Amino acid sequence: MGNSIAVTQACDFILFGTKGDLARRKLLPALYQLDKSELLNPASRIVGVARNDMSYDEFKQLVEKALNEFIKEDLCDETLARFYQRLDYVQVNMAESEDYARFHQAVHPDHVMVNYFSTPPALFGDICKGLADNKLIKENTRVVLEKPIGFSLTSSKVINDVVAQYFQENQIYRIDHYLGKETVQNLVALRFANSLFASKWDNRTIDHVQISVAEEVGIEGRWDYFDKAGQMRDMIQNHLLQVLTLVAMDPPVNLDADSIRDEKVKVLKSLRRINEENIHDTTVRGQYTKGFLKGNEVPGYLEEEGANLDSNSETFVAIRVDIDNWRWAGVPFYLRSGKRMPAKSSEIVVHFKNPPHNLYRDSYRNLPPNKLTIRLQPHEGVDIQMMNKVPGLGQSTRLQTTKLDLSFSDTFKNQRIAEAYERLLYEAMLGNQALFVRRDEVEEAWKWCDGIINAWAETDEAPKSYPAGSWGPVASVALITKDGRSWDE
Numbered sequence: 001m002g003n004s005i006a007v008t009q010a011c012d013f014i015l016f017g018t019k020g021d022l023a024r025r026k027l028l029p030a031l032y033q034l035d036k037s038e039l040l041n042p043a044s045r046i047v048g049v050a051r052n053d054m055s056y057d058e059f060k061q062l063v064e065k066a067l068n069e070f071i072k073e074d075l076c077d078e079t080l081a082r083f084y085q086r087l088d089y090v091q092v093n094m095a096e097s098e099d100y101a102r103f104h105q106a107v108h109p110d111h112v113m114v115n116y117f118s119t120p121p122a123l124f125g126d127i128c129k130g131l132a133d134n135k136l137i138k139e140n141t142r143v144v145l146e147k148p149i150g151f152s153l154t155s156s157k158v159i160n161d162v163v164a165q166y167f168q169e170n171q172i173y174r175i176d177h178y179l180g181k182e183t184v185q186n187l188v189a190l191r192f193a194n195s196l197f198a199s200k201w202d203n204r205t206i207d208h209v210q211i212s213v214a215e216e217v218g219i220e221g222r223w224d225y226f227d228k229a230g231q232m233r234d235m236i237q238n239h240l241l242q243v244l245t246l247v248a249m250d251p252p253v254n255l256d257a258d259s260i261r262d263e264k265v266k267v268l269k270s271l272r273r274i275n276e277e278n279i280h281d282t283t284v285r286g287q288y289t290k291g292f293l294k295g296n297e298v299p300g301y302l303e304e305e306g307a308n309l310d311s312n313s314e315t316f317v318a319i320r321v322d323i324d325n326w327r328w329a330g331v332p333f334y335l336r337s338g339k340r341m342p343a344k345s346s347e348i349v350v351h352f353k354n355p356p357h358n359l360y361r362d363s364y365r366n367l368p369p370n371k372l373t374i375r376l377q378p379h380e381g382v383d384i385q386m387m388n389k390v391p392g393l394g395q396s397t398r399l400q401t402t403k404l405d406l407s408f409s410d411t412f413k414n415q416r417i418a419e420a421y422e423r424l425l426y427e428a429m430l431g432n433q434a435l436f437v438r439r440d441e442v443e444e445a446w447k448w449c450d451g452i453i454n455a456w457a458e459t460d461e462a463p464k465s466y467p468a469g470s471w472g473p474v475a476s477v478a479l480i481t482k483d484g485r486s487w488d489e
C-alpha cells in the first residue's frame with residue numbers, strides 16, 4: 001500500500017458490534033494501521049456501536065485493550081493519540097429503531113457514512129430499518145456486510161432482499177476477506193500483467209489446477225456457528241470459489257469493479273453441477289478425530305467445547321470441479337480445504353502439460369511437469385518448477401527439477417504486507433467495490449454449493465474420519481489419483 005493515495009473523502013465509520021470478537025481482533029487493529037499509514041482523512045471518525053452504556057473513556061479502554069492484544073508490533077504513540085481523537089461511542093440496541101436517532105449527534109452531515117455490520121446477519125434488517133427510519137441513509141451511505149450471507153441460496157436471498165429494500169447494490173459491500181489478501185490481489189496482476197501467462201492460460205497448456213487451503217486451527221470455540229456451516233459453507237462457498245474465479249476468469253475489459261465481477265460470475269455459471277449422480281466421484285468430506293499437531297495432542301471435532309456427539313458436519317472437503325466453458329474444457333480444478341491439518345498453508349498450483357514430444361525419453365519416461373505455485377499464505381510468493389540441465393561434461397544430459405522462486409519478503413524487503421481487513425476497510429472508505437462480492441456472485445456460488453450439500457444430505461453418509469494433524473481422509477487421495485494425478489504437499 002506504499003503508493004496508495006490517502007482516503008479522499010472524510011468519512012464516519014460506524015462499527016456495529018464493536019465489542020465483538022471480529023471487531024476487536026481484526027477491525028479495530030486494521031483501522032489503527034490505516035491511521036498509522038496516514039490513509040485516513042484527518043476528519044474521519046470511528047464510531048463504535050453496542051447495546052450497553054459506555055462512556056468515551058470506557059470505550060477508549062476497550063479499543064486500547066484490543067490494539068494491545070492483537071497488534072504484534074509496538075504501538076506508535078503519535079498514531080494512538082490521533083486514533084483516540086477519532087473515536088466516539090453510541091449506545092444502540094440494534095433492534096430498537098428509535099435508538100438510531102442518537103447517531104445524529106455522532107455523524108457529520110457532509111461525511112461519507114460507512115456502516116460496518118459486524119453482527120449476526122439476523123440483525124442486518126433491523127439495522128437498515130433503524131438507519132432508514134431516522135433518515136440516516138443518503139446517496140453516499142454505504143453498508144459493509146460480514147459473512148455468512150446465508151446458509152443456502154434461499155437464506156442468502158432473504159438477507160440480500162432485506163438489505164436491498166434500503167440500499168442500492170452500489171452501496172453494498174459484501175466482505176470476503178480472501179479478496180483483501182495481498183497475494184490474492186497479486187494473482188490478478190500475475191495473470192494480466194505478464195504476457196508469459198496471458199497466452200498460456202487455458203486447456204492447450206494447462207493440465208489441471210489445485211487450490212488448497214489447509215488450516216492448522218480447529219473451530220476455535222465457534223461450535224454453534226461452525227456445526228451449522230461445516231467446511232463447505234465456511235470456506236468453499238466463499239473463499240475457495242472466489243480464488244477459483246480469479247484463476248479461471250477471462251480478462252476483464254478493465255479493472256473496474258463490475259468488469260471484474262462480470263467475468264467472475266461467468267465462471268460460477270460455468271461450474272459443472274454436482275448432484276446425487278456424480279457426488280461420489282467428485283467429492284470427499286471428512287471430520288477430524290483426535291490427533292497430534294506439532295507434538296501436542298488435540299481433541300477431535302466431536303470432543304470440541306459444546307459438541308454434539310452425533311454431528312455429521314464436515315471439517316474437510318475435497319472436490320473435483322469442472323468448468324464447462326471454452327477455456328477450461330478438460331482441465332479439472334481440485335479444491336481442498338480442511339481444519340486441523342499439519343500446517344497452515346494456502347496455495348494455488350497450476351500444473352502445465354508436458355511438452356508435445358519428449359526428447360529426453362531415454363532417461364525420463366515422463367518429464368516432471370512445469371508447475372506454477374502461487375503461495376497465498378504463509379511465505380507469500382510465487383515459484384515456478386522447471387527442468388534444468390545439471391552442469392557437466394558427458395554424453396548424456398542429466399536433468400534436474402529446479403525452482404525460480406520469488407519470495408515477497410525477499411523481493412519487497414521494506415514493504416509491509418497489509419492485513420486483508422486493512423485493504424478492505426480502506427477500499428470501502430474509498431468507494432471501490434472491486435474487492436467485494438456482488439449479489440449475483442453470492443447467489444451463483446450458493447446455487448452450486450447447495451447442489452453438493454443437498455446431494456450429501458440425500459446420501460446420508462457420515463463424513464470420513466481423519467486424525468488431526470494429517471492431510472485429510474485417505475479417500476481424498478483416491479479422488480485425485482484415480483485421475484492419474486496427485487496432491488502437491
Ligand SMILES: NC(=O)C1=CN([C@@H]2O[C@H](COP(=O)(O)OP(=O)(O)OC[C@H]3O[C@@H](n4cnc5c(N)ncnc54)[C@H](OP(=O)(O)O)[C@@H]3O)[C@@H](O)[C@H]2O)C=CC1
Pocket residue numbers: 016017018019020021022023049050051052092093094095117118119120121123146147148
Ligand atoms: N469472529 C470472526 O473471526 C469472524 C466473524 N465473522 C462474522 O462477523 C460477525 C460478527 O462476528 P463476531 O464478532 O465473532 O460476533 P460476536 O458475537 O462476538 O459479536 C457480535 C456483536 O453484536 C452485538 N449485538 C448482538 N445483538 C445486538 C443488539 N440487539 N444490539 C446491539 N448489539 C448487538 C453483540 O453485543 P453484545 O456484546 O452486547 O452481545 C456483539 O458485540 C458475524 O456475522 C460473524 O459470522 C466472519 C468471519 C470471521
Ligand SMILES: O=C1O[C@H](COP(=O)(O)O)[C@@H](O)[C@H](O)[C@H]1O
Pocket residue numbers: 215217234235346
Ligand atoms: O472465514 C473464515 O476464514 C478463516 C480462515 O482465514 P485465514 O485468513 O486464516 O486463512 C477460517 O478459519 C474461519 O473458519 C472462516 O470462518
